[in-house]
Amino acid sequence: MATTEDTIGRTKKINLTRSARTPFRSYFDFFMTFLTGAFTILTIVPLVALVWDVVRQGIDRLGIQSFTELPPPPGLEEGGFGNAILGTLITLGIAAAISVPFGVLAAIYLSEFGRGTRIAYGVKFATNVLAGIPAILAGLFAYTVVVLTTGGFSAFAGGVALSVVMIPIVVRATEEGLLLVPQEMRQAAVGVGATNFQSISRIVVPAALPSIATAVTLALARAGGEAAPLLFTALNNNFWSTDIWQPIATLPVLIYFYAIIPYEAQKEIAWAAALVLLGIILIVSISSRLLARQRL
């Protein structure tokens, strides 16, 4: 066996052999490894089960008419939910048009101008609180601010409600993206004679664009699946509508209503609508991951 000398000259044996394992240690090792592995797999079970169930129940009813036709009146079989898909896109569009400028500008303030100030601290705290507020309260907010003042349910009110859900997500993810832009980049821009505005608008924000795109798509995916904020803002509509001042149908609300009425055809439509909603959210989430990966 090899030997080595320690600092005061004593000879020591080098022993790298593994010590003997007791049976208990072996079993315990196996058991704990099994436990952690099993629970890891369990965490993906709900997702797989949910996707499986929605596909299984929704695929039969899904067809071209799902996208082009209106829902059938009670008792009839034919029809689709094209108006709800359009409505979801419209309300999400309104929500994005409100929350993206708000959220991105707020994030720019937090990361570029207000870093370390009391205002920034307060705003960050507020967005964290906002992120934790139940979505139905966002609907209540839009109800009092928009529905009551404009005199009726509307797509716009729905968009406002969804934007309240989106803003904290956009702010936090955008701010993180901006903070990831190295400080050297800002110094370099300022070093070649850029003003603060030029440095931020031409260097810092473009460098953070993938993160900002991710932030927006994440927020869209979250808001796209919300029914609660839309129940008493956008309400519902059995017909095609593109008027943002009229009530509008959306996928989550359509699913909510159709899942609880006792007609089989409507229930099938609800399943198919759930599948389409799942598809939209999956596409948005996957594209957000792809956007995040892109770097120049």
Place this chain on the structure above:
Amino acid sequence: MNSDTINTPNSTSSNTTQEAILRAENVSVTYGSFQALRGVTLDIPKNQVVAFIGPSGCGKSTLIRCFNRLNDLIPGTKVGGKVTYQGVDIYGDKVDPVQVRRRIGMVFQKPNPFPKSIYDNIAFGAKINGYKKSEMDEIVERSLRQAALWEEVKDKLKESGLSLSGGQQQRLCIARTVAIEPDVVLMDEPASALDPISTRKVEELIQELKENYTIVIVTHNMQQATRVADLTAFFNAEAEEGGKRFGYLVEYNKTEAIFNNPKEEYTRQYVSGRFG
């Protein structure tokens, strides 16, 4: 400390008298309650290469950042004393730091090209400084030639600046700096992140740039100072009672004199490698 022995190379008889383009007068810098630099007075003569050497924490980078007001970006920084550029106090009330930085460019320790194409890395500074779009191709080529990078990148100007090697990136940063035709180029340890071959290229470049620009270079590498600099300033850090450290200027003279015949004991010890 020896702020009474005013360190201006002009005052030494061995020096050719030259116009000072930058002048620091009794400059002190504090970050919050921490004093980084105390009482520095020195002149930077035109079209010379001046090296700042000294151990870590001696305030040499802090001083170089005073010359183009880059310290403004660090909250809580206070600059005392006076820094003048061609006789104008650059910390004066009416001075626009953006204009200062346009005249006094900076190359950083870590190569930091913008995440844009090679072409746009150079065009960015030129555009925001009002150069015309029609001149842009010419400016890009001229700057890249000045930075000895043109031959290597002329066929891939559209590619990302980040696709270049570290040494090329640093030369791109130098090209970006000279594109806006400053008077002074400040370099904060420009070769410390580079391999020996890239370092040599950057050093050769500094020698060439001297024709048109005044260069102030911070370096940890004493050989580098002897190779590139006409004048060398040695800074040291000292702890005062209570353990607070501050940096100050020990000696400033022709590079040859600093390395071969230093007047101060600290300088002699440092350049002979006994501390730092």
